[in-house]
Amino acid sequence: MNKQLIECVPNISEGRDLHKIQTIANVVKEVEGVKLLDIDPGKATNRTVITFVGEPKNVIEAAFRLIKKASELIDMSKHSGEHPRFGATDVCPLVPIANISMEETAKFAHQLGKRVGDELGISGYFYENAATSDERKNLATVRSGEYQGLKEKFNTTNWKPDFGPSTYNQQVISSGVTAISARDFLIAYNVNLNSTSTRRANAIAFDVREAGRTLRGGNPATGKKVLDENGEPKRVPGKLKAVKGIGWFIDEYGIAQISYNLTNISITSMHEAFEETVLSATSRGLRVTGSELVGLVPLQAILDAADYFLRKQERSLGISESEKIKIAVKSLGLDDLKPFNPQERIIEYVMNADADKKLIDFTVKDFAEETASESMAPGGGSIAAYVGVLGVSLGTMVANLSAHKPGWDDQWEYFSAWAEKGQKYKNDLLFLVDEDTNAFNKIIDGFRLPKSTEEEIIIRKKAVEDATKYATEIPFKVMKTAYNSMEVMLEMAKKGLQNSLSDAGVGALCARTAVIGAYFNVRINAKDIKDRAFADKMLSDAKIIYEKAIALEQEMMALVDAKI
Incomplete structure (x- = not known):
């Protein structure tokens, strides 16, 4: 559980x-x-x-x-x-x-x-x-x-x-x-102003926060409160739901801020609160200079902000997670008052800080050295997955270049969608790089179980069988994902930036190599599975993907040859 x-x-x-x-x-x-x-x-x-x-x-x-x-x-x-x-x-x-x-x-x-x-x-x-x-x-x-x-x-x-x-x-x-x-996950979020006025900051907070402000007759700041039939003050609601806010002056920085609590970011996101604050501040002759997070923030909140600003700029959304974080930090001005370190401020990164280092965290050189060493892992399965990563990364690159090509502004969303597909395939394959090695290690762990009694022998056999099945399923997933990723390279060869035609071609060759390499691993692992019905089904399905990948590679090569 x-x-x-x-x-x-x-x-x-x-x-x-x-x-x-x-x-x-x-x-x-x-x-x-x-x-x-x-x-x-x-x-x-x-x-x-x-x-x-x-x-x-x-x-x-x-x-x-x-x-x-x-x-x-x-x-x-x-x-x-x-x-x-x-x-x-x-x-x-x-x-x-x-x-x-x-x-x-x-x-x-x-x-x-x-x-x-x-x-x-x-x-x-x-x-x-x-x-x-x-x-x-x-x-x-x-x-x-x-x-x-x-x-x-x-x-x-x-x-x-x-x-x-x-x-x-x-x-x-x-x-x-x-x-x-x-309570739900709450983001404590402050927006910085080019002002020292708490009153002006409060006025913006009242514009934006859900509770709004008290309705007054005559002068909106000093007029008499308007009461409802129960004798309670009437309120003018603010623009955003699930937002609490007040204005204050921060002596440490010498500026006024609007301090928000975003109580449900699925209703009002961080970037929505920021943008509404910008509009309100501008209408009052003030300028937002940046913002500040108090505590930690979920990764998705940062990525959603990046996507919002990328759309505003008509830029491709199919870029890496690290690049999206940079876009969000700069767009929201999260480094206005002090440096913003994603490893310390994004909750998922902080929680994983002490996790064992993964293969995909190695430098390119270290990954090669680890592969070349006398240890049995990473082996062909992990390498096949990583070759697939490189292949779809090239296809994604062509999509991003095409989205940013001068004169193709009316097509940026089309190429952005393909780049996002490519990023999804890339991330799935990156997971499988390490998971193939983990699957191999599960087999080794199974063989290391004790076998002194009949009960221990039964437990050991089952553990080895289950681990072998899993070690066959993982390269099968590599095959399937790498084959499906070839659609990105094919589409980019047809409609993407033609100066990058060779990049799309190399990407397709890498994907095809990933499929074939993973197919070898499916076959070699399946032969040790005692459940032959399971093994035969896996081998049959894998052969179909293998043959489709070879056919698609030939189609791709013919297209590249014809265009070059």
Whole structure:
């Protein structure tokens, strides 16, 4: 069964004392199975966002220890900062990452809150998907009045804490309260202005955020509030859903910012928030100079931003992941205030930082040296897959060159679509480069199993048989993917940049080599499979692909010869 993973993103009310921050964050490392991903302090806000991930029970233990340590080191009666806050650990959201529902995550949030209240004597509230009532779902509502308003809050019947003591005591004065939630992945995102005016920044925030602004009669800034039939202030909604925002001045950088929480990036993306801010700022005589991410961001959010700006530029979307990241960083100005390191800011990259080095991470020279060494892997299967990678990469190159050719602007989307197809084939084949070696290693592992008893012999035989089947399926996938990728080279030879005709031709030859090389591996592995029905079907299907690839190669070569 796949592991359940949740992310925890506590925000502590300390952003200036690095020793305190590190001491608090380090307690997370003490819990086995939890990975500390990021520590992002802010001086002006006097707040630090800490991010860690792991299996639910381990994450809950780490969060509990962090809240305890923060309450010991942070005295809220002496705290000041730009960001709204009411506790040493101000908020502690849990985010479902893998193989766990929001409902299950909410139950873990409740478990954490109960421990914090019972064992630490710290009071707090549940919000968003862990909220105990609709009134408490919105964090801004829960945190209204902030730390200074806690005494009044505790004395209000409707705002008794969800966990911990319900009386305003010395613990509350020292550590404040904590808000715990289960929520969707939230991006904390600040947009920078060429201004020092908090009022102007707030005006833009009101234009953009979902809650908008209070409707006023006469002067929109100073006029009397317009009330509805229930006596509540009417509001003018902002432009974007699932967006919270306020304006503030950041002394550290000497600029005003709009600070957004993008609470559901499938509804409003980072680049949509950025673009709407640009429009609002421009209409008010201001200029957006860049933006800033607080904490980590999913890779897809960055890639979506890159695709958006590439479309605006009428450029091909079929470029590499690393190039897309560069486009997104520059388009959003994510390096405006400080360098943006994808390895430290993109959640998938951070989580994989300690993973074993893959073959595809080697330099070209090192890959060749590893192949030439006395070890049996990588072997012909991995090399066949990599030759296929090179082949479709050439076809994709021709598509990208064609998309950018002067005078072909009306065809950029057509060639972009082919480049995206090529990138998909390339990525699939890159995965198979390492997976072929992994499959071979599974066979070796099977043979290394003990065989002292009859039961061990049965287990060992099954493991070897299953591994051999898998080691046959992987080169078959290489065959299939490399053959299918030849459509890119054929189409580019027909309609792409004719100066690159030879590149398309070489790409097709590489793909054909990948098919034949993988076919050798299918055949040699299939002969050891005891399940002959499985093996015969695999061999039959592989032969069909082999013959199709040879025929397509001949068609491609005839086309290239005729055009050259």
